[in-house]
Amino acid sequence: xxxxxxxxxxxxxxxxxxxxxxxxxxxxxxxxxxxxxxxxxxxxxxxxxxxxxxxxxxxxxxxxxxxxxxxxxxxxxxxxxxxxxxxxxxxxxxxxxxxxxxxxxxxxxxxxxxxxxxxxxxxxxxxxxxxxxxxxxxxxxxxxxxxxxxxxxxxxxxxxxxxxxxxxxxxxxxxxxxxxxxxxxxxxxxxxxxxxxxxxxxxxxxxxxxxxxxxxxxxxxxxxxxxxxxxxxxxxxxxxxxxxxxxxxxxxxxxxxxxxxxxxxxxxxxxxxxxxxxxxxxxxxxxxxxxxxxxxxxxxxxxxxxxxxxxxxxxxxxxxxxxxxxxxxxxxxxxxxxxxxxxxxxxxxxxxxxxxxxxxxxxxxxxxxxxxxxxxxxxxxxxxxxxxxxxxxxxxxxxxxxxxxxxxxxxxxxxxxxxxxxxxxxxxxxxxxxxxxxxxxxxx
Amino acid sequence: xxxxxxxxxxxxxxxxxxxxxxxxxxxxxxxxxxxxxxxxxxxxxxxxxxxxxxxxxxxxxxxxxxxxxxxxxxxxxxxxxxxxxxxxxxxxxxxxxxxxxxxxxxxxxxxxxxxxxxxxxxxxxxxxxxxxxxxxxxxxxxxxxxxxxxxxxxxxxxxxxxxxxxxxxxxxxxxxxxxxxxxxxxxxxxxxxxxxxxxxxxxxxxxxxxxxxxxxxxxxxxxxxxxxxxxxxxxxxxxxxxxxxxxxxxxxxxxxxxxxxxxxxxxxxxxxxxxxxxxxxxxxxxxxxxxxxxxxxxxxxxxxxxxxxxxxxxxxxxxxxxxxxxxxxxxxxxxxxxxxxxxxxxxxxxxxxxxxxxxxxxxxxxxxxxxxxxxxxxxxxxxxxxxxxxxxxxxxxxxxxxxxxxxxxxxxxxxxxxxxxxxxxxxxxxxxxxxxxxxxxxxx
Numbered sequence: 001x002x003x004x005x006x007x008x009x010x011x012x013x014x015x016x017x018x019x020x021x022x023x024x025x026x027x028x029x030x031x032x033x034x035x036x037x038x039x040x041x042x043x044x045x046x047x048x049x050x051x052x053x054x055x056x057x058x059x060x061x062x063x064x065x066x067x068x069x070x071x072x073x074x075x076x077x078x079x080x081x082x083x084x085x086x087x088x089x090x091x092x093x094x095x096x097x098x099x100x101x102x103x104x105x106x107x108x109x110x111x112x113x114x115x116x117x118x119x120x121x122x123x124x125x126x127x128x129x130x131x132x133x134x135x136x137x138x139x140x141x142x143x144x145x146x147x148x149x150x151x152x153x154x155x156x157x158x159x160x161x162x163x164x165x166x167x168x169x170x171x172x173x174x175x176x177x178x179x180x181x182x183x184x185x186x187x188x189x190x191x192x193x194x195x196x197x198x199x200x201x202x203x204x205x206x207x208x209x210x211x212x213x214x215x216x217x218x219x220x221x222x223x224x225x226x227x228x229x230x231x232x233x234x235x236x237x238x239x240x241x242x243x244x245x246x247x248x249x250x251x252x253x254x255x256x257x258x259x260x261x262x263x264x265x266x267x268x269x270x271x272x273x274x275x276x277x278x279x280x281x282x283x284x285x286x287x288x289x290x291x292x293x294x295x296x297x298x299x300x301x302x303x304x305x306x307x308x309x310x311x312x313x314x315x316x317x318x319x320x321x322x323x324x325x326x327x328x329x330x331x332x333x334x335x336x337x338x339x340x341x342x343x344x345x346x347x348x349x350x351x352x353x354x355x356x357x358x359x360x361x362x363x364x365x366x367x368x369x370x371x372x373x374x375x376x377x378x379x380x381x382x383x384x385x386x387x388x389x390x391x392x393x394x395x396x397x398x399x400x401x402x403x404x405x406x407x408x409x410x411x412x413x414x415x416x417x418x419x420x421x422x423x424x425x426x427x428x429x430x431x432x433x434x435x436x437x438x439x440x441x442x443x444x
Numbered sequence: 445x446x447x448x449x450x451x452x453x454x455x456x457x458x459x460x461x462x463x464x465x466x467x468x469x470x471x472x473x474x475x476x477x478x479x480x481x482x483x484x485x486x487x488x489x490x491x492x493x494x495x496x497x498x499x500x501x502x503x504x505x506x507x508x509x510x511x512x513x514x515x516x517x518x519x520x521x522x523x524x525x526x527x528x529x530x531x532x533x534x535x536x537x538x539x540x541x542x543x544x545x546x547x548x549x550x551x552x553x554x555x556x557x558x559x560x561x562x563x564x565x566x567x568x569x570x571x572x573x574x575x576x577x578x579x580x581x582x583x584x585x586x587x588x589x590x591x592x593x594x595x596x597x598x599x600x601x602x603x604x605x606x607x608x609x610x611x612x613x614x615x616x617x618x619x620x621x622x623x624x625x626x627x628x629x630x631x632x633x634x635x636x637x638x639x640x641x642x643x644x645x646x647x648x649x650x651x652x653x654x655x656x657x658x659x660x661x662x663x664x665x666x667x668x669x670x671x672x673x674x675x676x677x678x679x680x681x682x683x684x685x686x687x688x689x690x691x692x693x694x695x696x697x698x699x700x701x702x703x704x705x706x707x708x709x710x711x712x713x714x715x716x717x718x719x720x721x722x723x724x725x726x727x728x729x730x731x732x733x734x735x736x737x738x739x740x741x742x743x744x745x746x747x748x749x750x751x752x753x754x755x756x757x758x759x760x761x762x763x764x765x766x767x768x769x770x771x772x773x774x775x776x777x778x779x780x781x782x783x784x785x786x787x788x789x790x791x792x793x794x795x796x797x798x799x800x801x802x803x804x805x806x807x808x809x810x811x812x813x814x815x816x817x818x819x820x821x822x823x824x825x826x827x828x829x830x831x832x833x834x835x836x837x838x839x840x841x842x843x844x845x846x847x848x849x850x851x852x853x854x855x856x857x858x859x860x861x862x863x864x865x866x867x868x869x870x871x872x873x874x875x876x877x878x879x880x881x882x883x884x885x886x887x888x
Contacts, residue, residue, distance in 0.1 A: 031475065084859050087852035094849070098561060101553065107545055116796075117542060117810050122789050124823045138860055171859055207823040222666065226677045229823035233670045251871045257864035293863050341838070345566050352560075352840035355872060359865035360841060363853040366561050367837035379568045379651040379673035381835035391825035393811035394785065396796035397804060405538070408531035409807040415528050415615055416582055419737050420701035421803035427695045428799060 002268075002282070002306030007317055016309075020324045024265045024305055024374070025236050028215040034190045034223055037216075041194035046201045052191045057133070057164045061186060066202050068168070068184040073177050076170035085174070091364045092143050092178050098366030099151040102385045108394065113404045116396040121389050123153035124229070126204070128196035129181065130211035130221075131172060133162035133188050139175035140362060144369050145211050145383065146179035152388035157181045158206055160196060162188020188213075193220035197228045208388055210370070231383050235374040238267040239358055240327035240347075242318050242340065245277035247333050247354055253284035255331055258359045260301035261294040267305040271321060273314040282308065319343030326377040329358045348377045402428060446712075446726070446750030451761055460753075464768045468709045468749055468818070469680050472659040478634045478667055481660075485638035490645045496635040501577070501608045505630060510646050512612070512628040517621050520614035529618070535808045536587050536622050542810030543595040546829045552838065557848045560840040565833050567597035568673070570648070572640035573625065574655035574665075575616060577606035577632050583619035584806060588813050589655050589827065590623035596832035601625045602650055604640060606632020632657075637664035641672045652832055654814070675827050679818040682711040683802055684771035684791075686762050686784065689721035691777050691798060697728035699775055702803045704745035705738040711749040715765060717758040726752065763787030770821040773802045792821040846872060 005015055040048040046063045053059050077085070108118030127149040131142055142159070149157050159176055161168060163186045176184055185203055187195060193213075199205035209221060210231040221230045239259035243252045256268035272278050285302060289295045311317040318340060322330060326346035334340055337352035344350070348371030351358050362369045370383035397405070406425045413421035449459055484492040490507045497503050521529070552562030571593040575586055586603070593601050603620055605612060607630045620628055629647055631639060637657075643649035653665060654675040665674045683703035687696045700712035716722050729746060733739045755761040762784060766774060770790035778784055781796035788794070792815030795802050806813045814827035841849070850869045857865035 083855055087855040087859075090849070090852045091856060094555075097555065101551055102563065104548065109545065111538075111541065111810070115809065119546065119811070125789070136860075140856055140860065222669065225666065225669070226818075226820065229820075248871070251868065254864055254868035254871055258862070258868045261862060261864045288864065288867065293861065298864060337840070345569070346834075347836050349837045349839065352838060355843050355846045356839055356841040357846075357853075357868040357872060359857060359862075359868045360846065360850055360853045361839050362865060363856040364849045365559065365839045365841075366555070367563070367839055372834075374670075376670065376673075377834065377836070379834055382837055384835065386830075390790075390816075390821065390823055391828065392791050392821070393793045393826055394796060395793065395800055395805050395809045395811055396781070397800040397809075399799050402799045402801075402804065405534070405808045406804055408534045409801075409804045411527055411531040412535060412584055412807040413803060415531075416580075416584065417737065418702070418705060418803075420698055420705045420732065420742060421806060423732065424695065424698035424702045424801040424803045427692070427698055428801060 002302055002308055005307060005309045007309070007311040016321070016324070019307060020375075024267060030215050030219050031223075034216055034219040037190040038194040038220060038223060041191050041200065042198050049187050049191055049195055049200060052189065053162075053187055056189055057162050059163050059166045059186065063202050066185050066187065068173065068186060073173045073184070076173035077177055079170045080174055084171075087364070088139060088143070088175055088178055091140065092147060094364050094366045095143055095147045095368070096151055099148045099368070099385050103151065104386055104389070104391075113401050114398050115401040115405065117394060119391045119393045121386075121391050123155070123389050124207035125154070126156040126158065126206040127154045127388050128206035128209040128228075129157065129159040130192060130196075130209060130213050130217060131159055131161040132213050132217070133164050137169040137171055139171040140369065141212065142172060142175035142181070143179050146176065146181050148368065148383055148385045149388040150180050152385040154388050156183075156204075156206070158183040158185065158196065158203065160185045160187050160192035162186070162192070190216045190220035193217060193224055197224035210383060210387060212370070229387070231370065231387055232372055232376055232380045234370070236265040236267070237262045237329075238269070238327050238373060239329040239331065240269045240271065240322060240325055241331045241333060242271045242314065242322070243277070243281075243333040244272065244314055244335075245274035246335075249277065249280035249284040250288070252281050252333065253288055255333075255357055256281070256285060256302070256306070257288055257292065257298050258357070259329065260306065261292065261298040264297055264300035265305060266301045268302060269307045269309065269325065269327070271309045271311060271314070271318055273311050275310055278308050278310055315340060315343070322347060326375040328371045328373045328377065329361075331356070331358050346377045348372045348382050446746055446752055449751060449753045451753070451755045460765070460768070463751060464819075468711060474659050474663050475667075478660055478663040481634040482638040482664060482667060485635050485644065486642050493631050493635055493639055493644060496633065497606075497631055500633055501606050503607050503610045503630065507646050510629050510631065512617065512630060517617045517628070520617035521621055523614045524618055528615070531808070532583060532587070532619055532622055535584065536591060538808050538810045539587055539591045539812070540595055543592045543812070543829050547595065548830055548833070548835075557845050558842050559845040559849065561838060563835045563837045565830075565835050567599070567833050568651035569598070570600040570602065570650040571598045571832050572650035572653040572672075573601065573603040574636060574640075574653060574657050574661060575603060575605040576657050576661070577608050581613040581615055583615040584813065585656065586616060586619035586625070587623050590620065590625050592812065592827055592829045593832040594624050596829040598832050600627075600650070602627040602629065602640065602647065604629045604631050604636035606630070606636070634660045634664035637661060637668060641668035654827060654831060656814070673831070675814065675831055676816055676820055676824045678814070680709040680711070681706045681773075682713070682771050682817060683773040683775065684713045684715065684766060684769055685775045685777060686715045686758065686766070687721070687725075687777040688716065688758055688779075689718035690779075693721065693724035693728040694732070696725050696777065697732055699777075699801055700725070700729060700746070700750070701732055701736065701742050702801070703773065704750065705736065705742040708741055708744035709749060710745045712746060713751045713753065713769065713771070715753045715755060715758070715762055717755050719754055722752045722754055759784060759787070766791060770819040772815045772817045772821065773805075775800070775802050790821045792816045792826050
């Protein structure tokens with residue numbers, strides 16, 4: 001049974017706070033294990049990857065077979081039916097088109113002091129993409145991680161994917177091929193992250209690592225942060241559906257289950273203003289579950305983490321509640337969804353209106369489906385092209401410009417006791433270095 | 445003596461690689477200590493802050509005196525001389541103006557399929573700024589961290605600063621006041637980061653934490669990453685000066701020392717094409733050092749981490765070398781600095797021409813002085829307004845738009861075995877749910 005909250009209840013504020021801040025997936029303490037794995041890969045290179053892959057994935061590799069050969073990728077593509085291939089290609093085209101709109105512009109301008117300044121955006125040289133192995137096979141995630149890097153202009157894109165018992169899904173290889181991934185390595189876990197961050201004999205290091213993974217992968221990304229850039233640490237998925245009674249309960253139930261079916265600790269929440277509609281959605285969820293292939297996962301998520309929140313005024317009350325939850329996915333199945341969206345600050349991705357299921361955004365909408373979870377939408381954005389780019393600032397003083405602003409720099413350098421800073425400006429202004437300036441209390 | 449490299453030497457490639465990848469400040473292993481401090485602050489709140497501040501900063505606080513009162517801030521401002529105040533205000537105005545140019549635009553567009561999409565940038569609700577205590581007093585860093593948050597539109601800005609033996613510098617309080625910091629707390633170290641991330645009875649939690657600090661602060665930021673957003677992990681400062689022989693050696697020497705004086709593990713590097721000029725710069729460094737107040741620090745940095753790299757062709761060879769070092773600060777003291785900058789991809793901030801000392805950028809140029817160090821400019825940007833903002837994506841399908849792109853979403857959901865995803869789209873398309881689709885191998 002999902003949690004039932006009613007904003008008219010006396011203890012609502014308290015119960016809602018407890019619900020909003022409950023930790024669904026406490027971080028496992030794998031820091032020491034991960035530290036040892038990273039140290040081993042740094043010290044032993046390929047040999048460590050081969051040994052750890054034997055141990056964790058029951059797969060025998062050599063330095064020569066670490067990388068998936070081009071022939072396997074071609075064979076994978078041929079094994080797929082045309083409909084699936086065309087859907088992947090449509091998705092890739094639409095994702096690329098959307099991400100083109102995100103590419104930031106460089107700027108340069110000259111201010112009133114005659115100082116020219118600005119910034120320049122450029123891609124990183126190489127990006128690494130982690131793809132999880134195991135039962136979940138998500139070619140859409142390969143597209144969502146690789147294509148922003150390609151659109152950013154990244155020249156080299158390396159992917160790692162564990163191949164438990166030697167198995168690798170043709171959908172994964174094909175999505176990588178469509179997205180323009182340059183290299184694919186059969187390695188997973190913290191060892192894959194270490195290889196991408198520090199390099200081995202076979203795997204050249206990259207500059208940014210993105211992609212979802214288990215607790216070991218997440219901790220490894222945290223530990224290599226600084227050596228490389230990383231995307232945010234992904235937690236279990238979540239959806240918040242805001243619906244009036246004008247929707248089909250079976251449709252809204254499917255929306256809720258589309259996240260619940262990901263993970264027993266995924267979260268699906270409904271906010272509605274109609275108690276009868278809420279009851280009908282709950283019944284529809286139960287009905288879907290009877291025939292849903294992933295019913296065990298979805299039922300566990302719905303029972304333990306699901307919630308139905310009844311409010312009096314959907315338009316007036318929703319904004320505050322949504323911002324407290326800062327959901328990864330927010331669906332607004334109401335008439336004036338745009339106006340309702342304007343009352344909300346924190347959500348990873350917003351799906352507007354009655355004809356925009358979150359699932360369409362998972363595959364072919366265009367915006368990225370790698371999104372901040374666990375209330376990180378308060379401060380984090382979904383994956384985008386700027387995760388694969390960096391900004392250099394530019395400053396160019398003319399002689400006159402330095403005359404205008406340089407003296408203040410000397411004053412502040414003196415106040416901070418940084419005499420070489422002051423000298424580098426003062427000498428250009430034709431002033432003698434005043435080596436005792438900073439020890440002069442009057443300089444304060 | 446700084447390292448001397450010559451690009452014409454046979455072993456140059458090898459020696460340059462060793463130089464470029466040398467680790468100047470190996471991370472101290474303080475993870476466990478920091479974990480304990482964070483756990484204590486989460487469990488005990490203010491009481492932990494008070495106890496740890498007594499222990500580390502020899503300062504006796506109560507819940508009432510944790511926060512610096514407005515009266516102290518006013519008194520600090522009054523204690524400064526007018527010239528320093530005016531310089532701080534000029535700096536604040538110029539920093540704000542530059543960062544206004546960085547504010548990203550929201551976008552919305554409708555594509556050929558009739559699907560409306562885009563993204564929306566909004567500020568985070570609250571930001572936390574860490575300011576180091578101790579001997580280094582850098583009001584400029586207060587401005588550089590706080591003003592981008594203000595320009596981003598952040599409503600609440602909380603600052604923490606340790607007050608060893610009860611001391612807090614009036615320059616720090618005044619810079620915070622000028623920058624519009626709303627709350628200042630007398631606490632430092634990992635305990636300050638924990639308080640900002642998780643909150644205590646007195647300190648409300650924030651969404652993003654920025655600002656430099658020692659190894660404990662850096663590790664604490666790493667550990668709370670995910671709970672809040674953080675800026676990059678700052679290492680010791682560095683400058684790379686590219687200079688032809690037309691500059692005054694004393695000026696270029698001051699540029700080099702302006703970073704060397706920060707830290708014994710700071711790094712100053714000169715690339716030039718003139719051996720005689722290189723020798724004159726080296727002599728000028730020695731001469732400056734004789735009268736430099738921070739000569740011990742600067743001399744240690746220059747001797748152990750400084751370098752002079754002699755090349756044959758300054759314009760042709762510089763780009764590759766700079767990109768390998770990916771310096772925090774890059775000064776191009778040559779005639780056509782703009783053309784030279786076009787050959788370079790990786791640098792945090794670029795100072796162009798003969799009249800743009802890096803130090804002017806530290807204070808009053810406009811661009812941020814919080815920049816990626818330790819080769820992080822390969823993938824990271826300096827601090828900017830987007831560090832205090834986040835992007836929500838938007839998607840709005842019309843009924844016709846969903847008819848066009850929905851079927852491909854169903855195909856991909858089926859291929860991934862996510863039946864509730866498929867249903868949420870198929871039901872809207874008027875298709876019956878096909879609960880056995882995902883188990884059908886032909887769906888591949």
